[in-house]
Amino acid sequence: MSAAEHVTDSLNKIAELDLDLTQTIYQQYFTRCPAASELMHYSDPHMRGRMLEQTFGLIMDPSLQGEDQYFRWEVGNHLMGYGVSKDMYADYLESIRDCVKGALREAWQPQHESGWQLRIQSLLDELALLN
Ligand code: HEM
Numbered sequence: 001m002s003a004a005e006h007v008t009d010s011l012n013k014i015a016e017l018d019l020d021l022t023q024t025i026y027q028q029y030f031t032r033c034p035a036a037s038e039l040m041h042y043s044d045p046h047m048r049g050r051m052l053e054q055t056f057g058l059i060m061d062p063s064l065q066g067e068d069q070y071f072r073w074e075v076g077n078h079l080m081g082y083g084v085s086k087d088m089y090a091d092y093l094e095s096i097r098d099c100v101k102g103a104l105r106e107a108w109q110p111q112h113e114s115g116w117q118l119r120i121q122s123l124l125d126e127l128a129l130l131n
Pocket residue numbers: 035036037039040042043044047050051052054055058074078082084085088089092
């Protein structure tokens with residue numbers, strides 16, 4: 001299985017457990033990155049849910065990266081339109097990974113760890129290339 005498939009497997013397990021991690025993830029993210037908390041202070045739960053859904057989709061699908069693809073377009077929007085800075089991404093992606101890991105407990109496997117690691121690194125590498 002590819003890194004993305006291992007990530008997908010971990011998220012399927014979350015779905016099977018019928019867990020909604022949205023609040024936990026944003027709480028952890030805002031603790032790690034207070035500047036993001038300030039920026040998202042007024043965003044409503046629906047917006048946060050949609051952002052997280054899109055992020056899950058992106059982590060599970062490497063074809064959304066690269067020239068003219070979703071990730072670059074979304075980063076452009078965030079940097080230009082929302083006042084987000086590049087250094088806010090690592091904490092966000094790692095908070096998501098850590099909350100999934102924490103929720104899965106013993107169902108979290110080494111291939112989940114390496115899959116998430118590779119997908120996060122790939123996104124951060126691409127981010128570093130962008131202006
Ligand atoms: C790969 C990572 C990310 C993806 C895919 C993503 C996706 C999105 C999407 C789809 C929206 C619009 C939601 C809607 O209104 O329907 C959004 C809004 C927003 N995102 Fe992100 N996001 C990401 C990372 C971040 C990070 C790291 C920050 C840092 C604080 C951030 C801050 C915001 C803000 C401030 C808004 C607008 C909130 C508002 O309209 O009130 N995002 N994001």
